[in-house]
Amino acid sequence: MIPREIIRKIRQIEIRTNRLVSESLAGQYHSVFKGQGINFDEVREYQPGDDIRSIDWNVTARMNHPFVKQFVEERELTVMLLVDLSGSGLFGSGHQSKRELAAEIASVLAFSAIKNNDKVGLILFTDIVEQYIPPRKGRRHVLRVIRDILYFEPSRRHTHYQTALEFLLRILSQRAIVVLISDFLSQTGTSAPAKNEGRRSEGANRLGTINPESLTSLRQTNRRHDLVTVQITDPFELELPNIGTIVLKDAETGRVVEVNTGKAAKRSAFAARRRAASDELNKRLRSLGIDGIRLRADQPYVKELSRFFERREKRRTR
Numbered sequence: 001m002i003p004r005e006i007i008r009k010i011r012q013i014e015i016r017t018n019r020l021v022s023e024s025l026a027g028q029y030h031s032v033f034k035g036q037g038i039n040f041d042e043v044r045e046y047q048p049g050d051d052i053r054s055i056d057w058n059v060t061a062r063m064n065h066p067f068v069k070q071f072v073e074e075r076e077l078t079v080m081l082l083v084d085l086s087g088s089g090l091f092g093s094g095h096q097s098k099r100e101l102a103a104e105i106a107s108v109l110a111f112s113a114i115k116n117n118d119k120v121g122l123i124l125f126t127d128i129v130e131q132y133i134p135p136r137k138g139r140r141h142v143l144r145v146i147r148d149i150l151y152f153e154p155s156r157r158h159t160h161y162q163t164a165l166e167f168l169l170r171i172l173s174q175r176a177i178v179v180l181i182s183d184f185l186s187q188t189g190t191s192a193p194a195k196n197e198g199r200r201s202e203g204a205n206r207l208g209t210i211n212p213e214s215l216t217s218l219r220q221t222n223r224r225h226d227l228v229t230v231q232i233t234d235p236f237e238l239e240l241p242n243i244g245t246i247v248l249k250d251a252e253t254g255r256v257v258e259v260n261t262g263k264a265a266k267r268s269a270f271a272a273r274r275r276a277a278s279d280e281l282n283k284r285l286r287s288l289g290i291d292g293i294r295l296r297a298d299q300p301y302v303k304e305l306s307r308f309f310e311r312r313e314k315r316r317t318r
Contacts, residue, residue, distance in 0.1 A: 010147050014111075014143065017108045024306065042069075043068065054069050056069045076117060079120050080120075080177070081145065082168065082181065084183065085126055085130060088159070089102065094234075096297050098234060105305075106149055114141075120145060121134055125161065126154045126155070127159055131148060132167070135176075161184075161214065164180075165214075165220075177228070179230060180227065180230065181229075182232070183231065183232050228291045231292060231294045232295050233295070234298070235297070237274070240267045241261060242262060244261060245258055291311075
């Protein structure tokens with residue numbers, strides 16, 4: 001029996017994201033994520049403006065009047081959501097944790113998919129694959145996906161997305177849209193405000209680098225599938241607040257340190273390191289030809305999603 005509070009939270013996300021999907025995002029999704037080809041549908045009489053290359057000469061000869069072939073897109077796609085459930089995702093300095101935002105983004109993409117008659121699957125991971133839900137269609141299936149992203153209890157706290165990508169490559173032979181949702185924080189050395197400092201939960205503070213093994217997995221996944229990364233960050237992971245000495249705790253290893261945020265030089269140095277690390281991460285992803293979306297837990301995500309769809313649409317129509 002699912003508690004009422006959980007049902008209410010899932011329902012709130014469904015209402016909020018379904019409205020966005022219905023108003024704009026489902027159409028943008030359809031435009032940029034295309035099927036694997038086209039299938040012949042029927043022939044009809046030629047009309048002024050039709051492409052003469054589509055004329056069916058056999059039918060035209062028999063009917064003594066020009067006819068053209070019509071095709072329909074082979075639409076059905078598979079969308080695989082790979083969601084990072086490591087300890088750093090529980091951090092949220094505002095009204096929403098990174099994991100809650102991940103659930104909303106997954107919800108938007110999942111409802112866009114089913115409105116276009118596509119299938120949705122889910123892989124939840126830490127440094128192991130924690131949960132796999134095979135691709136299916138339908139509203140009830142999407143609601144289960146949202147529920148598991150929000151409330152599944154992982155057995156581990158570290159993160160290693162290479163494991164999830166390798167698992168995906170083993171189980172999925174058909175080309176799919178793969179959305180990797182993570183904060184892309186390193187497996188070691190991360191830190192965030194500890195619980196006793198008034199934050200909602202533990203989180204992380206330093207972007208991880210892409211090691212050679214993960215680089216290979218990203219490259220292989222993008223070659224076989226259409227890979228999109230969604231990087232989720234919290235504002236306190238980008239710039240330290242000026243609130244004096246705080247205790248920072250690694251959400252994945254438990255390591256604790258004290259940092260004096262009252263010194264402007266330290267705050268500036270921290271912000272500069274974060275920008276450099278984020279830019280390097282995205283530079284690596286671009287070098288692999290991987291599209292990425294960068295989101296902050298304290299800012300609306302609709303504009304960023306729309307910009308992402310617009311960029312892909314412009315590229316596709318060039």
